[in-house]
Amino acid sequence: MQDAVATIGRVFIGFAIGSLLAIALGTLTGSSRRVEQAVEPTMQALRTVPTLAWAPLLLLWLGIDEPPKLTLVAIGAFFPVYVNLVSGITNVDRKLVEVARVYGLRGREIARRVVIPASLPSLLTGLRLGLSQAWLFVVVAEFFGASAGLGFRLTDSQQSSRVDLMFVALVCLALFGKLSDSALRALEHRALRWRDTLGTERSA
Amino acid sequence: MSTPLRLANIRKRYDGFAVLGGVDLDVDAGEIVAVVGPSGCGKSTLLRLISGLDTRFDGRIAVGERDVRGPDRAVGVVFQEPRLFPWLSVAGNVAFGLADRDTSRAQVLVRETIDVVGLAPFANALPKELSGGMAQRAALARALVTEPQVLLLDEPFNALDAFTRMRLQDHLLAAWSRYRPTLVLVTHDLDEAVYLADRVVLLTDRPARVTDVLRVVPARPRDRRDPNLLGLRVALLEALHLERSELDAAG
Numbered sequence: 001m002q003d004a005v006a007t008i009g010r011v012f013i014g015f016a017i018g019s020l021l022a023i024a025l026g027t028l029t030g031s032s033r034r035v036e037q038a039v040e041p042t043m044q045a046l047r048t049v050p051t052l053a054w055a056p057l058l059l060l061w062l063g064i065d066e067p068p069k070l071t072l073v074a075i076g077a078f079f080p081v082y083v084n085l086v087s088g089i090t091n092v093d094r095k096l097v098e099v100a101r102v103y104g105l106r107g108r109e110i111a112r113r114v115v116i117p118a119s120l121p122s123l124l125t126g127l128r129l130g131l132s133q134a135w136l137f138v139v140v141a142e143f144f145g146a147s148a149g150l151g152f153r154l155t156d157s158q159q160s161s162r163v164d165l166m167f168v169a170l171v172c173l174a175l176f177g178k179l180s181d182s183a184l185r186a187l188e189h190r191a192l193r194w195r196d197t198l199g200t201e202r203s204a
Numbered sequence: 205m206s207t208p209l210r211l212a213n214i215r216k217r218y219d220g221f222a223v224l225g226g227v228d229l230d231v232d233a234g235e236i237v238a239v240v241g242p243s244g245c246g247k248s249t250l251l252r253l254i255s256g257l258d259t260r261f262d263g264r265i266a267v268g269e270r271d272v273r274g275p276d277r278a279v280g281v282v283f284q285e286p287r288l289f290p291w292l293s294v295a296g297n298v299a300f301g302l303a304d305r306d307t308s309r310a311q312v313l314v315r316e317t318i319d320v321v322g323l324a325p326f327a328n329a330l331p332k333e334l335s336g337g338m339a340q341r342a343a344l345a346r347a348l349v350t351e352p353q354v355l356l357l358d359e360p361f362n363a364l365d366a367f368t369r370m371r372l373q374d375h376l377l378a379a380w381s382r383y384r385p386t387l388v389l390v391t392h393d394l395d396e397a398v399y400l401a402d403r404v405v406l407l408t409d410r411p412a413r414v415t416d417v418l419r420v421v422p423a424r425p426r427d428r429r430d431p432n433l434l435g436l437r438v439a440l441l442e443a444l445h446l447e448r449s450e451l452d453a454a455g
Contacts, residue, residue, distance in 0.1 A: 095287050098257055102281045103301035103350070113300075117291045194291040196332035 004172050006148040007138055010066070011180070014073025015134040019127055021074070022081035029082075030089025030119070031111055043082065051076045051137055055144060069141035076137035080129035088122025089115055121195060124188040131184060135177045206233045206386045207268035207278065207353040209254070214263035215411075216249055223249050224261070225411025234384040238397035240440065241407030247390040248284075250412070251356045254388065255281045267354055277301075280352030280385075282360045286339035288331040294318060294342045295327045301350045317349040318342075320382065321375050337368035341375060348379050355385045359392065369393075370428070373400055377424065398436045399428055406443055416443050 028035045029043075054075055058068035092115050100110045142151025150169045157165040209231040216224040223246040231237045239247050252258045254265055256275040265272040267279060280301075288297045299305040299314045318327050321341040331339055340360060347355060357376075361369040373396060380387055391397050397404045398420055406416040418439060422432050 095283070095285065096289060099281075099283075099287050099289075099300075101257060101275050102255060102279075104275050104277050114289070117289070120291075194330050194332065196290065 003148050003150050003153045003169070004176070006146075007142065007150040007172075008176060010069055010073055010141070010149065011131075011134045011138045011176075014070045014138065015077045015131055017070065018074030018077030018134070019081045019130050022078045022126070022130070023085060023123070026082045026085035026089070030086050031107075031115070036086075040086075047079050047083065051079075051133070052140060055140070059144060064145040068144075069138070069146065072141045073134045073137050076133040077130035080133055081123070081126040084122045084126025084129065085119065088119030088126075091122070092118040121192055124184070124191065128181060128184050128188070131180055132177065135173065135180075139173065206384055208233045209354050209386050209388065210264070210266045211250075211254070212264040212266075214250065214253060214261055214265065216246070216253065216258075216261040218249075222411035224253075225413050226263070227407070227412060227414055229405060229414060231386055231388060233386055235403070236380065236387040236389065236401045238389045238391055238401035238404045239407060240391060240394065240397050240404060240444070241412060242409045242444070243392060245407050245409045246412035247407060248358050250407075251281070251358050251388065251390055254354070255279055255356055257281075277350060278353045280347040280350060280355045282340075282343055282347045282355070282357045284359045284362055286331070286336075286343040288334075288339055288342055288346075290331050293328050293330055294323055294334070294345075297331070297342055298345045298349050300346060313349060317345045320348070320379050321345045337364050337372060340364065340372060344372070344376065344379065351383055352385055355380075355387045357387070357389045359390055361393070361396065362391075369396070376400065381424075394437050394440050395428070395433075397440065398433045399426055404436070404440060406440070418443075 025039070029039050030036070051072065055068075055072060058071050062068040062071060096114055096118060097110060100114045105113065138149070139151035139154070142149035143155055146152040150173055153169045154166055157163070157169070209229075211227055211229040214224050214227040215222070227250060229237070239250065241247055249258075253261050254267075254272060256272050256279065259272075259274055267276065270276070270278075272279070288294075289300065292300065295314050295318065298318055299310060302310045302313070304310050305314075315324070315327065318324055321344050323338060323341055323345065326334065326338060326342075331342070334342065340363075344360070360376075361372050364372065377400065389397070389400060401420055404418045404420060405414055406418075407413065408415050418436060420433070420436060422430055426433060
């Protein structure tokens with residue numbers, strides 16, 4: 001029980017940090033060509049680093065307490081959100097932006113009234129991917145020196161051959177992963193009712 | 205409230221390729237001018253320049269006393285496609301260009317304009333629930349609600365079937381007669397040109413220049429079967445055909 005609370009807390013905080021940073025940076029990158037040129041190549045390179053490869057460095061720098069675990073989860077959540085948001089922004093229909101320009105709207109107004117709503121579908125896709133990544137990395141993070149958490153419970157039970165506890169942990173992970181994804185999906189469904197897609201048709 | 209529109213010697217090149225080769229055109233306040241010409245001759249480019257979406261050209265475009273240097277609220281545009289914002293309802297789309305769209309005055313204005321184009325029952329519908337003709341009517345309402353002094357229409361009824369097109373032409377005339385904006389309509393439908401316009405302007409193929417201007421005499425409301433209109437249509441066809449054979453001879 002304690003383990004579940006610890007893990008959920010880490011996912012929640014790490015995911016929040018990672019996705020908020022991704023939204024901030026993604027918005028900047030998507031809206032300014034200069035920022036894009038400065039940041040994009042670095043991001044592309046960092047993205048190809050398997051998130052796990054950060055673990056040893058984070059343990060060394062941030063100790064074995066909460067910070068390295070949260071950071072790892074945040075990194076895991078960051079990239080899917082960032083990549084999807086940037087591609088969502090750059091794929092906004094130029095024709096819709098033109099309509100806004102005809103009405104004399106400029107940069108920030110266009111961003112608020114056209115670009116943000118138009119890139120919302122990609123952002124939500126990114127958030128869902130980011131969330132599943134967060135679950136993945138929280139378990140990994142807890143494998144390395146944690147004293148509580150579902151990941152810790154798994155390795156600990158392995159050593160004491162408690163298969164039953166291992167199953168409880170696995171079922172918990174499946175349950176929480178599914179529940180949190182469903183919550184995001186419900187949000188997505190509500191926010192994107194306007195979309196004319198196979199998905200919205202089926203649920204209409 | 206409308207303004208004359210003046211184009212003087214408009215030249216435009218794309219990648220060193222002359223698209224507009226010195227277009228001159230004066231449109232009176234409240235007049236309807238149809239611009240016809242072979243497809244790809246630069247008609248749409250001309251509208252983009254007037255709307256201020258593209259400011260890289262030579263020559264002078266003036267709306268009333270002011271030169272066009274960028275998008276201006278005095279100029280409204282209806283594009284070839286409806287270009288509705290898919291996340292906004294019809295009413296939300298129509299209200300898009302209103303600065304005071306949250307006030308009750310604006311709400312009333314939006315409802316009225318939606319009513320003019322016959323979409324009242326669909327005011328709260330999302331664009332995905334509309335047919336092509338309804339979507340284009342919503343786009344028309346969005347352009348009309350700000351009462352632009354000059355309204356530009358770029359083959360607005362192009363993608364619609366013949367019946368819907370005729371209905372929309374009448375919606376457009378009804379809307380125009382409410383406050384009489386200066387109206388420039390690009391089309392390649394000659395029937396549409398002679399039915400709607402006071403004058404029909406012919407453009408040549410690239411680089412586009414004004415070759416001919418026909419005045420449409422019959423008073424409104426016009427009858428589509430009016431022999432005068434049919435005669436004008438024939439004259440237009442001949443002018444366009446002449447154009448073509450001159451080109452063939454030259455090429």
